[in-house]
Amino acid sequence: MKQDMILIIDLGSEENTILAREIRQMGVYTEIHPHDLTEEQINHLPNVKGIIINGGKNRIVDGKEINISDAIASYNVPKLAIDCDGKPALPSNETEKKDIIQKFVFDECKCLKNWSVENFIADQVELLKQQIGDKKVLLALSGGVDSSVVAALLIKAIGKQLVCVHVNHGLLRKGEPEEVVRVFGQEMDANLVYVDAVDRFLDKLAGVNDPEQKRKIIGSEFIRVFEEEARKQEDIVFLAQGTIYPDIIESGTKTVKAVKSHHNVGGLPEDLKFELVEPLKMLFKDEVRACGKALGLPDNMVYRQPFPGPGLGVRCLGAITRERLEIVRESDAILREEFAKNGLEGKVWQYFTAVPDFKSVGVRDNIRTYEYPVIIRAVNTVDAMTATIEHLDWAVLDKVVNRITAEVKGVNRVLYDMTPKPVATIEWE
Ligand code: XMP
Numbered sequence: 001m002k003q004d005m006i007l008i009i010d011l012g013s014e015e016n017t018i019l020a021r022e023i024r025q026m027g028v029y030t031e032i033h034p035h036d037l038t039e040e041q042i043n044h045l046p047n048v049k050g051i052i053i054n055g056g057k058n059r060i061v062d063g064k065e066i067n068i069s070d071a072i073a074s075y076n077v078p079k080l081a082i083d084c085d086g087k088p089a090l091p092s093n094e095t096e097k098k099d100i101i102q103k104f105v106f107d108e109c110k111c112l113k114n115w116s117v118e119n120f121i122a123d124q125v126e127l128l129k130q131q132i133g134d135k136k137v138l139l140a141l142s143g144g145v146d147s148s149v150v151a152a153l154l155i156k157a158i159g160k161q162l163v164c165v166h167v168n169h170g171l172l173r174k175g176e177p178e179e180v181v182r183v184f185g186q187e188m189d190a191n192l193v194y195v196d197a198v199d200r201f202l203d204k205l206a207g208v209n210d211p212e213q214k215r216k217i218i219g220s221e222f223i224r225v226f227e228e229e230a231r232k233q234e235d236i237v238f239l240a241q242g243t244i245y246p247d248i249i250e251s252g253t254k255t256v257k258a259v260k261s262h263h264n265v266g267g268l269p270e271d272l273k274f275e276l277v278e279p280l281k282m283l284f285k286d287e288v289r290a291c292g293k294a295l296g297l298p299d300n301m302v303y304r305q306p307f308p309g310p311g312l313g314v315r316c317l318g319a320i321t322r323e324r325l326e327i328v329r330e331s332d333a334i335l336r337e338e339f340a341k342n343g344l345e346g347k348v349w350q351y352f353t354a355v356p357d358f359k360s361v362g363v364r365d366n367i368r369t370y371e372y373p374v375i376i377r378a379v380n381t382v383d384a385m386t387a388t389i390e391h392l393d394w395a396v397l398d399k400v401v402n403r404i405t406a407e408v409k410g411v412n413r414v415l416y417d418m419t420p421k422p423v424a425t426i427e428w429e
Contacts (some may be wrong), residue, residue: 002119003029004049004111007042009068011035011084012059012255019054021284022098027113028105029120031282034254039071050077050109055084058255066255078108117290121153124279128157135237137277140226141166141192143180145304146242146280149288151184152295153279154240160191163236165229167222170198170325171311174333183298197225205313205320211429214320218310223267230272239274243281244288305350306384314429318357323410324372328355330408331374338400339378348390351378353404354428362412371412374404379426387421 006023008030010016016032023030031045042048051072059065080100083089090097105111137154141147141164154162164184168177177194185192204217230236252258268274280288292302308314316328331353339345354375362369376397381387401414417424 002123003047003114004109005045005047006030006105006109006111007045007048007051008032009035009037009051009053009072010253010255011053011055011066011068012061013054013056013083014058014256015056015090016054016253017249019052019101022101023105024115024284024287026102026105027115028111029115032249032253035066035072036069036254037072038069042071042075048075048077049111050104051075051079052104053079053081053084055082055087056089059084061255078104080104080108117287117294120283120287121156121291121294124153125157128154128277128279131277132158132161132238135161136233136235137162137238137240138230138233138236138274139164139240141180141184143172143176143301144242144307145285145292145302146244146288148183148297148301149292149295150240150242150280151190152188152292152297154277155184155188155190156295162240163191163193163233165193165195165226167195167197167225167229169201169218169222169225169311169313171201171218171313173307173312173336174329179298179301183301188296193229195225195229197221200225202320202322202325207319209319211314214313214429215310218313220267227268227272230268237275238277239268240277240279243278245280245282245284248281303346305348308427314427315352315354317354317428324355324357327372327374327408327410328353331355331404331411334403334407335376335400338396338403342393342396344378344390344392344396348378349380349387350426351376351390353377356428360413364412369412371410373413373415374408374411375415375417375428376400377417377426377428379421381421381426384426385421387426389418389420392416 006028008016008020010032020030020032053068081087090100137158139147139151139154139162141151143166151162151164166177166180181192181194184190185194201218201221204221205214208214208217250258280291283291289302312325312328312332313320316325335351335353336345339348339351354377355372356375359370359372362371378390378392379387380390397416404414405411
């Protein structure tokens with residue numbers, strides 16, 4: 001291991017994550033661990049140079065005050081106790097706070113500033129080689145940021161021992177399946193299984209109106225297709241997942257209950273139990289992106305806006321038809337192109353189009369038309385719990401409206417959704 005580590009022990013602080021981010025920004029690697037680490041667990045952690053015991057409001061668990069284990073107390077490195085057993089909380093003044101942490105990390109613990117994406121990659125490649133040996137690993141590669149970075153990292157570590165399965169369910173954005181094939185199948189020369197499951201998904205979804213039912217079908221059909229591919233492969237021992245640090249933190253800790261359960265490829269049958277490989281599980285999203293960039297993934301993959309698991313399926317409103325799915329895909333591609341041209345890519349948090357399942361009257365070349373509307377959505381948010389709309393320039397909107405009505409067959413009207421969340425949600429379904 002190339003990196004020194006500061007261990008943050010969660011003794012009920014609400015700011016473990018903020019502290020971890022701050023120390024990593026100083027160039028030192030940190031991990032957050034529970035208060036009851038055993039001797040074996042703590043000895044297993046590499047290069048621990050110091051321990052911060054981070055106390056706080058959540059220290060009372062099930063009516064009892066928790067304390068650090070003997071293994072932590074007797075571990076022989078400098079320790080800094082915050083907000084516990086008479087120790088003061090960190091000052092709210094940012095400069096003072098940073099000063100205290102910096103003195104501890106660099107003067108007392110003598111940490112080197114050696115946390116970098118390059119070192120992380122080098123360490124992970126070694127660890128993955130050790131963990132995996134000559135065995136095979138399976139990965140569901142959607143082409144989203146996290147699964148793409150996992151794929152790139154594993155390709156670097158074990159090459160063709162990684163089997164990537166890309167399921168094209170017909171609900172991806174324009175050009176995405178092609179890009180997965182180009183980047184991973186061709187440029188990185190990965191062992192890529194491309195599954196064309198478009199008809200299968202669309203047949204299952206035919207006539208289904210209810211959004212939650214649509215989500216369930218897409219989720220369970222995905223697992224079924226993936227399972228079939230897994231069974232065709234021989235000698236797979238590991239399953240790689242793009243779990244990242246916020247997924248782990250939001251799944252709950254010993255002092256805070258779960259915000260949400262994290263779901264990657266859960267739900268595989270019992271006889272397909274693989275050992276998990278989760279090389280990004282200690283990284284924050286920006287670190288995952290930096291890692292992807294360092295591994296040579298293209299910018300549009302690494303800096304991609306969030307895209308829901310059910311994909312365009314929840315943007316083709318009501319019962320999905322191939323005709324309206326094409327309208328969503330084509331209009332979304334135009335919107336993305338115009339946003340990129342106007343410097344809005346990376347500035348607006350999420351933007352897309354949706355197509356309702358009703359028509360309205362229009363007129364084209366003096367002839368009455370009866371066609372679908374397209375809805376534009378462009379929002380900004382920090383955590384997706386609330387969102388405000390982007391105040392788009394009229395000129396950009398005009399251009400998008402003109403292009404969509406001219407280039408996308410079957411559309412005679414374009415609407416701009418100006419509703420914040422709440423009262424609306426970001427997606428229409
Ligand atoms: P809403 O519509 O709830 O969306 O305001 C908040 C964020 O979550 C995304 N989203 C989903 N992501 N599966 C996902 O993986 C889903 O079923 C799903 N529904 C919404 C949405 O794109 C937005 O970023």
